[in-house]
Amino acid sequence: MSWSPGDDVIAVQRAPAPGAAASTYRAFGATLKGLRMTFSRLVEGPKTIQYPEEKTPVYPRFRGRHKLHRFEDTGLEKCVGCSLCAAACPADCIRVVAAENTPEVRISAGERYAAVYEINLSRCIFCGYCEVACPFDAITMGHDYEMSDFNRSDLIFTKEMLLAEPLERAPLRTAGE
Amino acid sequence: MIVFAEIGYYEPWWIQILKALVIFAVVFNMVPLALLADRKVLGRFQHRYGPNRVGPFGALQAVADIGKLVFKEQFRPRTSVGWLFAIAPAISMLTATATIAIIPFSDTVDIFGTQVGLYGIDPDIGILYAFAFGGIAFYGLMLGGWASGSKFSFMGAMRSAAQLISYEVAQGLSLVGVIMMTGSLSLVDIVQAQSGPGNLWFFIPQFVGFIVFLVAGFAETNRAPFDLPEADAELVGGYNTEYGGGRFAAFFAAEYLNIVVVSGLIVTLFLGGWNIPFVDPPTWVDPIVVIVKMCAFIFLFIWVRATLPRLRYDQLMSLGWKVFLPLATLNALVTAILVVVT
Numbered sequence: 001m002s003w004s005p006g007d008d009v010i011a012v013q014r015a016p017a018p019g020a021a022a023s024t025y026r027a028f029g030a031t032l033k034g035l036r037m038t039f040s041r042l043v044e045g046p047k048t049i050q051y052p053e054e055k056t057p058v059y060p061r062f063r064g065r066h067k068l069h070r071f072e073d074t075g076l077e078k079c080v081g082c083s084l085c086a087a088a089c090p091a092d093c094i095r096v097v098a099a100e101n102t103p104e105v106r107i108s109a110g111e112r113y114a115a116v117y118e119i120n121l122s123r124c125i126f127c128g129y130c131e132v133a134c135p136f137d138a139i140t141m142g143h144d145y146e147m148s149d150f151n152r153s154d155l156i157f158t159k160e161m162l163l164a165e166p167l168e169r170a171p172l173r174t175a176g177e
Numbered sequence: 178m179i180v181f182a183e184i185g186y187y188e189p190w191w192i193q194i195l196k197a198l199v200i201f202a203v204v205f206n207m208v209p210l211a212l213l214a215d216r217k218v219l220g221r222f223q224h225r226y227g228p229n230r231v232g233p234f235g236a237l238q239a240v241a242d243i244g245k246l247v248f249k250e251q252f253r254p255r256t257s258v259g260w261l262f263a264i265a266p267a268i269s270m271l272t273a274t275a276t277i278a279i280i281p282f283s284d285t286v287d288i289f290g291t292q293v294g295l296y297g298i299d300p301d302i303g304i305l306y307a308f309a310f311g312g313i314a315f316y317g318l319m320l321g322g323w324a325s326g327s328k329f330s331f332m333g334a335m336r337s338a339a340q341l342i343s344y345e346v347a348q349g350l351s352l353v354g355v356i357m358m359t360g361s362l363s364l365v366d367i368v369q370a371q372s373g374p375g376n377l378w379f380f381i382p383q384f385v386g387f388i389v390f391l392v393a394g395f396a397e398t399n400r401a402p403f404d405l406p407e408a409d410a411e412l413v414g415g416y417n418t419e420y421g422g423g424r425f426a427a428f429f430a431a432e433y434l435n436i437v438v439v440s441g442l443i444v445t446l447f448l449g450g451w452n453i454p455f456v457d458p459p460t461w462v463d464p465i466v467v468i469v470k471m472c473a474f475i476f477l478f479i480w481v482r483a484t485l486p487r488l489r490y491d492q493l494m495s496l497g498w499k500v501f502l503p504l505a506t507l508n509a510l511v512t513a514i515l516v517v518v519t
Contacts, residue, residue, distance in 0.1 A: 024500070031485065038222050038484040047224040 057173040063126045063141040064170065066119055068162040071109060077163070078138035079117060080110030088133035093123035110136075117159035122152050143170045192293055197278070200297050203468075204277045204441070208433045209239035211475050215433075218476065222483035246429070249422035256326030257419065265324055266420065266427035269317030272310040273434040279306050280441040281365045283451050283463035295464060296365065303362035307442060308349055311397065314435075315341045318406070321428065322416035333415030336490065337406035340396055343497035344403075348393035350505035351386040354512035355379050355446055368450030378454075380447040385508040387447045389501050394439040396497065399432060400478055402485035405493060440474035441467070 018026060049056055058064065069078045081098030097116035107113040131140050139162075146169055149155050188196075213228075217235065220227025229235040253262060278297030285294045300306050315338055322334020356362055358379065359370040371378050380387040396403040406415035417428045444450060448470055451463035458466070488496065 034484045035480060038480065041224060042218075042221050042480075044224065046221060046226045048226050050226070050229075 055170050057171045058143050058145070059173050062143050062145075062170075063128045065121065065142050065144040065147055066124075066130070066157070066162055067140050067142040068117065068159065069138055069140065070163065074109070076106065077108040077113060078136045079114045079134075080108050080136060080138070081112045081114035081117075082135065084133045084135065085130035085139055088129040090127060090129060091123045091125045093120040094118070094130060095120075114159060117162065119157045119162065120155065121147055121157055122155040143172065145170055188291075188293060192291060196293060196295070197297055200277060200280075200282070201274065203464075204280075204437060205274070205434070207437045207468075207471070207475075208430050209243065211433045211437055212242065212429075213239040214475060215479050215482075218479045219483055222480070243426055243430075246426035247423045251423065252419075252421045254326050254419050258324040258326065261320050261324035262419075263424070265317050265321030266424045266431070267317075268320065269314060269431035270427050270434070272314040272317060273431045273438060275310045276307045276438045277434075277441070279303065279364055280438070280445055280467075281368055281450060282467045283460060284365065284369070286460045286463075294365070299363055299365045301363060303364050303367070304352060304356070304442075304446070305362060307438075308345070311341075311345060311348075314431075317428075317431070318416045321420065325416075325419035327419050329413065330416055330418045333406055333412065333418060337399065337416050340399075340403065340405060340493060340497075343494060344393040344396035344501070347389055347497060347501035347505045348397060350502065350509055351389035351393065352446065353505075353509040354383045354386045357509070357512050357516050358382065364445050364450075368445055368452070371449040372452045378447065378449040378452070383447065383508070383512070385504060386512075387443075389505045389508065390447065391443060393497075393501060394443060395478070395481065396493075398435040398439055398478075400436065401482035402487050403493060404482075404487060405490060408487060410487075436475060436478055437471065440471040440478070443474055444470040 070076060071078060081096055083096040083098065086092075086094040086096050095116060095118045096114050098112045099115035101107055101111060101113055126141065128141050147155070213236065216238065217227035217229075227235065228238040231237045231241045253259070279300065281294075281296035281299070283295035285292050287293075302309075318337045318341070319334050322330040322332075322337070325331070355367060359367045361367065361370075367379075370376060395401075399406045407417070408415075417425055420428060444467060451466050453466055
């Protein structure tokens with residue numbers, strides 16, 4: 001070499017270039033190997049989940065659409081209208097208006113209840129902070145992820161919609177998956 | 178009158194027209210099937226289903242595709258040369274269709290007392306007929322690219338033309354061995370030379386020729402890994418950039434028809450045409466055998482497309498001129514010596 005590359009240059013050891021016959025043989029072999037590889041993919045069959053007919057299974061902790069809960073024994077709402085979820089919400093999409101429970105009209109287990117509980121799902125980022133902030137586990141994230149609608153105002157979910165038994169259209173992922 | 182080539186017509190004219198129609202109908206209907214198979218089988222190779230929404234199992238996808246293209250506006254660039262622009266796709270279609278005529282589906286058979294050869298024509302020039310039309314096919318691309326009046330189309334046409342010419346040489350030479358072993362250019366004679374006990378199908382004694390012809394066939398039909406003319410990931414398109422609607426559909430159909438035709442030629446020349454080893458089936462099975470073998474080769478085309486990455490342009494050229502041309506020449510020489518010695 002007429003020009004010295006210097007001490008810090010690492011000389012790469014390369015295998016000798018194969019001759020014409022060897023490289024032809026190698027190319028042929030590599031082609032057959034590639035063909036075998038793709039054929040095994042063909043044999044395995046498609047992995048596509050055909051979405052509208054079959055749904056992607058979700059994990060148990062998947063954060064889908066919110067659910068509001070009631071006590072199972074008394075049927076009273078768990079939400080006491082404390083607005084901690086609304087305070088925790090980074091997207092500011094929860095609106096809570098609290099009202100006092102009276103002995104005649106008892107809606108929640110606590111002193112107060114949520115007279116208005118609205119989640120604007122077009123703003124929600126599904127972070128799950130509301131779930132974390134709630135002291136009574138009144139709000140949790142469900143598994144429902146099909147929430148598209150034709151109208152923005154339809155995406156403001158009221159308390160009745162959130163309390164209703166959710167559709168749960170998404171299958172849950174099994175342990176082995 | 179000068180006889181340029183002995184065609185060997187011995188059938189009444191109405192049988193010739195009838196069988197031309199039948200052969201055209203059968204082979205041309207393989208085009209939408211090949212188109213659909215291409216998309217569906219390619220999908221399976223990539224762990225997906227491919228089109229499965231139009232019709233049962235997506236069977237009508239090809240019809241929908243063609244229907245969409247045919248009903249589109251016939252756009253023509255202002256700079257294009259009108260009539261050339263219009264006939265270029267027709268040339269492509271014509272040359273692809275013309276080659277169907279010489280693919281033999283069976284020997285001469287007796288249909289209700291009439292002797293009918295189950296092939297369009299059996300000219301004495303045989304396979305040269307296919308190469309003649311292969312040579313004209315290049316005008317379809319070249320005129321299409323040039324008449325578009327767009328420099329990108331023209332560049333694409335140049336690329337396609339260079340590729341076609343390079344591989345046509347190797348393809349032609351790879352067949353010399355087969356022709357020498359048969360002693361005839363006629364495709365029917367070539368198939369008959371592969372039938373009967375003791376006669377191997379030519380892909381065994383002519384293995385090198387078979388490989389060269391197959392690879393050159395991929396290049397001739399602009400299929401992956403030689404799909405440089407349209408290289409969908411890199412270019413906007415080749416010679417057909419400015420085409421749309423029915424004219425594009427014609428180019429597209431010609432491409433798939435070429436695949437079917439090349440499959441038919443490979444089956445005829447190297448895989449014994451209508452023969453099945455160790456079995457002598459009745460005559461009516463023969464065309465089915467040919468079509469099944471053709472389908473196998475169409476599958477191979479798709480399989481290769483799913484496997485091999487596209488070649489760079491200089492690699493394509495050096496592969497054609499530096500590897501396949503010497504290989505084909507050598508094959509022809511060795512075969513010539515062996516044919517003379519034995």
